Amino acid sequence: MKNYKFLIEYDGTRYYGWQRQPDQETIQGKLEKVLALLCGDDTVEVIGAGRTDAGVHARGMVANAAFSTELSAEEIRDYFNRYLPDDIAVKEVKEASERFHARYNAVGKTYRYTCYEGPVKPVFDRRYYYRLDKAPDMAGMEAAAKLLMGEHDFRNFCATPRMKKSTIRNVDSIVIRRKNGYLTFTFHGEGFLQNMVRILVGTLLEVGYGRMTLEQVEEALNPDIRKKAGPTAPAMGLCLWEVDY
Amino acid sequence: MKNYKFLIEYDGTRYYGWQRQPDQETIQGKLEKVLALLCGDDTVEVIGAGRTDAGVHARGMVANAAFSTELSAEEIRDYFNRYLPDDIAVKEVKEASERFHARYNAVGKTYRYTCYEGPVKPVFDRRYYYRLDKAPDMAGMEAAAKLLMGEHDFRNFCATPRMKKSTIRNVDSIVIRRKNGYLTFTFHGEGFLQNMVRILVGTLLEVGYGRMTLEQVEEALNPDIRKKAGPTAPAMGLCLWEVDY
Numbered sequence: 001m002k003n004y005k006f007l008i009e010y011d012g013t014r015y016y017g018w019q020r021q022p023d024q025e026t027i028q029g030k031l032e033k034v035l036a037l038l039c040g041d042d043t044v045e046v047i048g049a050g051r052t053d054a055g056v057h058a059r060g061m062v063a064n065a066a067f068s069t070e071l072s073a074e075e076i077r078d079y080f081n082r083y084l085p086d087d088i089a090v091k092e093v094k095e096a097s098e099r100f101h102a103r104y105n106a107v108g109k110t111y112r113y114t115c116y117e118g119p120v121k122p123v124f125d126r127r128y129y130y131r132l133d134k135a136p137d138m139a140g141m142e143a144a145a146k147l148l149m150g151e152h153d154f155r156n157f158c159a160t161p162r163m164k165k166s167t168i169r170n171v172d173s174i175v176i177r178r179k180n181g182y183l184t185f186t187f188h189g190e191g192f193l194q195n196m197v198r199i200l201v202g203t204l205l206e207v208g209y210g211r212m213t214l215e216q217v218e219e220a221l222n223p224d225i226r227k228k229a230g231p232t233a234p235a236m237g238l239c240l241w242e243v244d245y
Numbered sequence: 246m247k248n249y250k251f252l253i254e255y256d257g258t259r260y261y262g263w264q265r266q267p268d269q270e271t272i273q274g275k276l277e278k279v280l281a282l283l284c285g286d287d288t289v290e291v292i293g294a295g296r297t298d299a300g301v302h303a304r305g306m307v308a309n310a311a312f313s314t315e316l317s318a319e320e321i322r323d324y325f326n327r328y329l330p331d332d333i334a335v336k337e338v339k340e341a342s343e344r345f346h347a348r349y350n351a352v353g354k355t356y357r358y359t360c361y362e363g364p365v366k367p368v369f370d371r372r373y374y375y376r377l378d379k380a381p382d383m384a385g386m387e388a389a390a391k392l393l394m395g396e397h398d399f400r401n402f403c404a405t406p407r408m409k410k411s412t413i414r415n416v417d418s419i420v421i422r423r424k425n426g427y428l429t430f431t432f433h434g435e436g437f438l439q440n441m442v443r444i445l446v447g448t449l450l451e452v453g454y455g456r457m458t459l460e461q462v463e464e465a466l467n468p469d470i471r472k473k474a475g476p477t478a479p480a481m482g483l484c485l486w487e488v489d490y
Contacts, residue, residue, distance in 0.1 A: 009367070009368045009369075010368055011368050011369060011371075057369075059369075074364075077364075077365065078364070081365060081366065086366065086368070086371050087368055087371070088368065089365050089366055089367070089368045090365070091365050092365075119319075119322075119323070120322065120326055120334050120335065120336050120337075121326065121331065121334055122254070122334070123254045123255060123256050123331070123332055123333065123334045124254075124256060124302075124304075124370070124373060125369070125370075126256075126331050126332070128369065
């Protein structure tokens with residue numbers, strides 16, 4: 001029995017997210033189905049670095065799975081790619097230490113959210129950006145990003161805050177770039193709550209459109225006030241870019 | 246009545262090519278349907294710079310159409326993009342001289358053919374490249390490209406050579422680039438015969454794989470010999486890049 005580390009890319013458009021579900025197509029479900037085929041055992045779990053929501057993409061999802069096979073790491077990669085649908089790819093398989101755990105050992109994650117604000121929607125990457133009707137104000141968004149960076153209780157930036165678990169997170173960088181009609185938001189932090197990146201983007205856009213003030217952003221960061229953050233930006237613009245170990 | 250020049254981008258995957266067909270979805274058909282809506286006249290023709298085959302994409306298709314409207318050029322563009330499906334976009338609309346004809350006035354075309362030769366198929370652009378199982382030899386392809394460039398009778402590089410029409414064409418450049426697992430072939434010439442770019446790519450790949458010699462390429466370029474050129478490379482890798490006027 002060996003433990004393997006996987007680097008995975010997927011177009012999440014037609015999936016119900018990462019996590020295995022009984023009657024839904026999911027990324028984890030697809031990977032485990034191929035793994036069951038490969039090692040003749042349908043109980044082997046593929047452990048992901050995190051759970052992406054329905055419709056969210058990944059360029060750099062990391063996962064691990066422990067199983068027995070006579071195939072080399074490269075042959076495992078090729079086996080997966082032969083049987084996976086063409087919107088999921090295993091980019092790399094490496095033997096890992098037996099203690100390696102893709103979720104517990106992750107020390108940082110990069111997410112990128114892509115918007116398009118130009119006049120004509122590009123065709124070729126149309127599944128990977130969120131279309132904006134007009135360009136939001138950059139200075140306002142930069143100022144809001146400064147407030148959001150750092151350690152905060154992000155309870156108001158979470159889809160389903162569970163009372164017992166900590167909602168304190170540290171967002172150590174938010175980089176906003178504008179280029180060729182695209183507007184991208186790149187977030188780095190140790191970890192993010194459910195929907196948190198999309199709510200952060202929704203909040204930044206609200207400020208960019210003048211519909212939310214910096215004071216309101218500060219209020220949303222105060223967990224004692226049940227003040228709403230911005231709306232949850234659509235899943236299609238979000239991509240799990242990289243996981244650090 | 247004014248004549249308008251259109252710059253159009255499309256993902257050809259689900260279309261039966263550019264040219265209008267009675268019972269098939271085509272790019273021209275889709276554009277003319279929107280135009281009929283815009284100007285209340287379903288007889289206005291959208292004239293394209295050329296006809297792309299089923300499954301072929303375009304970043305820079307040019308077309309023209311003459312019609313009456315009170316909308317500005319920019320409003321026409323926005324009207325099209327509101328009603329077109331999301332795999333076709335009108336990037337630009339400009340008023341043109343009444344004599345401008347997108348096909349007759351085209352003096353050059355650039356086509357790019359994209360292959361992927363790396364070990365793992367990229368997911369996000371999977372509809373826009375042709376997957377190669379192994380990397381073809383560059384030197385052989387470069388030598389074959391040198392033979393194919395210039396003015397030749399490309400009868401053997403054409404899907405349906407019609408006896409009465411000239412099959413002489415001038416391919417003034419073929420640029421082959423290898424980068425990050427992608428292999429691209431960029432062709433420029435005044436015009437190309439039906440399937441010609443795809444057959445040129447198929448021929449270059451045959452040479453790259455050592456299945457065709459340079460002598461056989463030269464023979465295929467001799468119209469008196471009914472010698473077969475290489476196979477027709479799949480449509481999905483091909484993109485009409487630019488049209489010159």
